[in-house]
Structures are given as structure tokens and as C-alpha cells.
Amino acid sequence: MAASTLTIRLDSNLKDEASRVVEHYGLDISTAMRAFLTQIVNTNAIPLSLDYEQPNEESLIAIRETKEMITNGSGESYSNAHDLIQAALA
Structure with missing residues (x-):
């Protein structure tokens, strides 16, 4: 060789x-x-994980809740980030 x-x-x-x-x-x-x-x-493969990381349980719950809010039309809407932050601080 x-x-x-x-x-x-x-x-x-x-x-x-x-x-x-x-x-x-x-x-x-x-x-x-x-x-x-x-x-x-x-x-005959690259021994690296090239997959996207899967969301953890907390993220999966947040995703489900967001989908439900979109489907139900519930939740709050804000026209800008300032209003969102003010509501979160209140």
C-alpha cells in the first residue's frame, strides 16, 4: 500500500x-x-449525523399549543414587537 x-x-x-x-x-x-x-x-456512508435535531418535549408542546390557537382563532395578536413585549411585562 x-x-x-x-x-x-x-x-x-x-x-x-x-x-x-x-x-x-x-x-x-x-x-x-x-x-x-x-x-x-x-x-459507504459519512459517519456524521446530518439530520436536523428533533424538538424536545417542551418545544413539541409549544408547537401543539400554537397549532391549536391558530385553528381556534384564539390567542392574542400584536401589530409590533413593542406591544408584544409590553403585554408580556404586564
Whole structure:
């Protein structure tokens, strides 16, 4: 197997933080990158979550309440942010 060199440009802070994390696992950046690329080849996929995060329970409740308010025509309306803030402070 012939060796090859891969050069990437990235922010120094990102490199430093990533190095800190992989060193916690006893690795260096080169070894972690080889493992990452090996995983891509072995799984024929990028081993990252590219999905949007799902809303938590509190957000789901707020979404349901908002949909109900829209359906029922209930809730308050405000013509500008100032009025909304004033109502919230009252």
C-alpha cells in the first residue's frame, strides 16, 4: 500500500479543540482522520449525523399549543414587537 498525504486547511481553534478531544481517547489527529476515512469506506456512508435535531418535549408542546390557537382563532395578536413585549411585562 502506497502512502499518501492529505492536507486540509482549518481554523486553528478547531484543530486545537479537536486535538484535545482525540487525545482524550489516546489518538492524534492523523489517526482519528484515518479512522474517520476508514469508516466512510467500510460503511459507504459519512459517519456524521446530518439530520436536523428533533424538538424536545417542551418545544413539541409549544408547537401543539400554537397549532391549536391558530385553528381556534384564539390567542392574542400584536401589530409590533413593542406591544408584544409590553403585554408580556404586564
